[in-house]
Amino acid sequence: MELLQVENLTFSYPDSGKPALRDVSFALAEGSFTIVCGPSGCGKSTLLKLLKKEIAPYGELHGARRYQGVSYEELEARVSGSQIGYLAQDPDSQIVMDTVWQELAFAPENLGMKTEEIRSRVAEMAAYFGIESWFHKKTEQLSGGQKQLLNLASVMTLEPRVLLLDEPTAQLDPIAAGDFFAMIGRLHRELGVTVLIAEHRLEEILPMADRVLFIEDGEIRYNGEPGGIGPFLRSVSEGMAAGLPASVRLYGLLGETGPAPLSVAEGRQMIKRYANAIRDIAVTADRAAGKPAVEIREAWFRYGRNGQDVLRDAALMIYEGEHYCLFGGNGSGKTTLLSVICGVHKVYAGSVKLFGKPVKAFRDGERNRGVTAMLPQDPKAVFVCDTVREDWELACKTMGISGQEREKAITAMAERLGTGELLARHPYDLSGGEQQKAALGKVLLLNPKLLLLDEPTKGLDAAYKAELRGILKDIQAAGTTILTVTHDAEFAAECADRAGLFFDGAVAVSGPVRDVFSANAFYTTAACRIARGYYGNPITVSEIAELCQKNGKVTS
Numbered sequence: 001m002e003l004l005q006v007e008n009l010t011f012s013y014p015d016s017g018k019p020a021l022r023d024v025s026f027a028l029a030e031g032s033f034t035i036v037c038g039p040s041g042c043g044k045s046t047l048l049k050l051l052k053k054e055i056a057p058y059g060e061l062h063g064a065r066r067y068q069g070v071s072y073e074e075l076e077a078r079v080s081g082s083q084i085g086y087l088a089q090d091p092d093s094q095i096v097m098d099t100v101w102q103e104l105a106f107a108p109e110n111l112g113m114k115t116e117e118i119r120s121r122v123a124e125m126a127a128y129f130g131i132e133s134w135f136h137k138k139t140e141q142l143s144g145g146q147k148q149l150l151n152l153a154s155v156m157t158l159e160p161r162v163l164l165l166d167e168p169t170a171q172l173d174p175i176a177a178g179d180f181f182a183m184i185g186r187l188h189r190e191l192g193v194t195v196l197i198a199e200h201r202l203e204e205i206l207p208m209a210d211r212v213l214f215i216e217d218g219e220i221r222y223n224g225e226p227g228g229i230g231p232f233l234r235s236v237s238e239g240m241a242a243g244l245p246a247s248v249r250l251y252g253l254l255g256e257t258g259p260a261p262l263s264v265a266e267g268r269q270m271i272k273r274y275a276n277a278i279r280d281i282a283v284t285a286d287r288a289a290g291k292p293a294v295e296i297r298e299a300w301f302r303y304g305r306n307g308q309d310v311l312r313d314a315a316l317m318i319y320e321g322e323h324y325c326l327f328g329g330n331g332s333g334k335t336t337l338l339s340v341i342c343g344v345h346k347v348y349a350g351s352v353k354l355f356g357k358p359v360k361a362f363r364d365g366e367r368n369r370g371v372t373a374m375l376p377q378d379p380k381a382v383f384v385c386d387t388v389r390e391d392w393e394l395a396c397k398t399m400g401i402s403g404q405e406r407e408k409a410i411t412a413m414a415e416r417l418g419t420g421e422l423l424a425r426h427p428y429d430l431s432g433g434e435q436q437k438a439a440l441g442k443v444l445l446l447n448p449k450l451l452l453l454d455e456p457t458k459g460l461d462a463a464y465k466a467e468l469r470g471i472l473k474d475i476q477a478a479g480t481t482i483l484t485v486t487h488d489a490e491f492a493a494e495c496a497d498r499a500g501l502f503f504d505g506a507v508a509v510s511g512p513v514r515d516v517f518s519a520n521a522f523y524t525t526a527a528c529r530i531a532r533g534y535y536g537n538p539i540t541v542s543e544i545a546e547l548c549q550k551n552g553k554v555t556s
Helices: 044-050 077-083 100-110 115-128 144-156 174-191 226-236 246-253 264-271 334-341 388-398 403-417 432-444 462-477 489-495 513-519 526-531 541-551
Strands: 002-012 021-029 033-037 060-067 084-087 162-166 194-198 211-216 219-224 292-302 309-319 323-327 349-354 372-375 450-454 481-485 498-503 506-512
Touching: 002 044, 002 194, 021 044, 021 060, 021 194, 021 219, 033 044, 044 162, 044 194, 060 077, 077 084, 084 144, 100 115, 100 144, 115 144, 144 174, 162 174, 174 194, 211 226, 219 226, 226 246, 246 264, 246 526, 246 541, 264 526, 292 334, 292 481, 309 334, 309 481, 309 506, 323 334, 323 489, 334 349, 334 450, 334 481, 372 432, 388 403, 388 432, 403 432, 403 462, 432 462, 462 481, 462 489, 489 513, 489 526, 498 513, 506 513, 526 541
Parallel strands: 033 194, 033 211, 084 162, 162 194, 323 481, 323 498, 372 450, 450 481
Antiparallel strands: 002 021, 002 060, 211 219, 292 309, 292 349, 498 506
16 A cells, blocks of 8 residues: 655745756555665755645645645644654754653644643653653754664654654764664664665665655656566665665676665675685785874873763874874763864863864964864754855965955856855755755865865765865875864775774774774774684775785685
């Protein structure tokens, strides 16, 4: 039975040059699991918001949307509110109450349920989702993974039949993301919830799906089974194919035939057929360490006099001209470390130096003019103007660039990032990926010697991630030092010189990125998990393929 139907849906935002969605048609069968994927800004988020009546964006809309055969225009608010659940990519954007138990009770209270029923549903959801141990906590004290799990539990208190999920793991670390995906799979299997999820991280979720929609330029280009998305993407977009699970990409590089493996376990079964006499990728010598760009020693920091220490005897050394990537769980203190480096917060003990000079010795505003610049986790925090162009002009003004030179700088940056069509738009009207591009452009116009990036690949498709790697390599080659906080191990494997794991307020592990990933079991790449036990040090899919091809297939 078709639960939700979309026919010839076309939508345009006000004053936009082209439709965000064009003639989109599909149907969701009850109990189905569908993934929506595609380039950043292709229309995925717009589509999901249009399917949640209460948050549908304003604009020109044509076509039909039906739930259980009822047009959205005639759909009762109570039915829409309770039976069609929605989860956004930002965990903080949906939390409205001060404590966990209040958040769980909020939705059923607003639907006017009886007190006894509310208590029953809240208790059941708290137990089902494993929330009991933090049931009375304040929501502001939760980690990103806990917040998103709470959002999901809050939606489920209404017992929806459809779950719309817009990149729900974009801000979660690998372990929290895995736990979240596992819960989605459990809800689908055990409760029969129909799932429609927009997601760039396909590694763990593709094996759960029974259908994939690929959207490009607002149009559905592929609507079929998960096994067919790999060959389709390789035929039309090598850039987007890079976002497929590692096992699928490896399958393509090895020229295998038959059903493609979708999971790490299936990928490991595939490479068992290859010899492993040559076990290691030949590596070049590590770059010689230059002068320290960031030097942190015995740093301690807490929010408020009576708060808990977030940084605990933290130490970190980053050298000029290198790209260092920092991993760790949500809430471990990575973002706090960045804020200390750029001078937003000050340690109460220990020292922090930039290029040999104590952070506290920089004059007001001096760090922002060619010394450091930071792209925060939430790119909206970068924007203060009504258009992207105005924000970029403000960055130029900070650097003393005006007149024709300013226009040249803005035009060159727009061409470099492929964001020319975004300049006239309001930053808040952009998709998450588009906001990230626009914010990065503003930050790069500050021409920093030290670039701090907090989750820069959040919301970005595989093709743009590859572009971003190229941009970062170019500015690194020009002498810029880069410190990236990220959950994206594949991204780090391609561009980092060294990596560290942040735990319990300090950098617990640090070293060359290959050494760190080869030793880790969870904070590592899927390629590393596939190769473990068969080969020694590959950390990317292309490196596994290289070793497999050198060794050849076992014929016995």
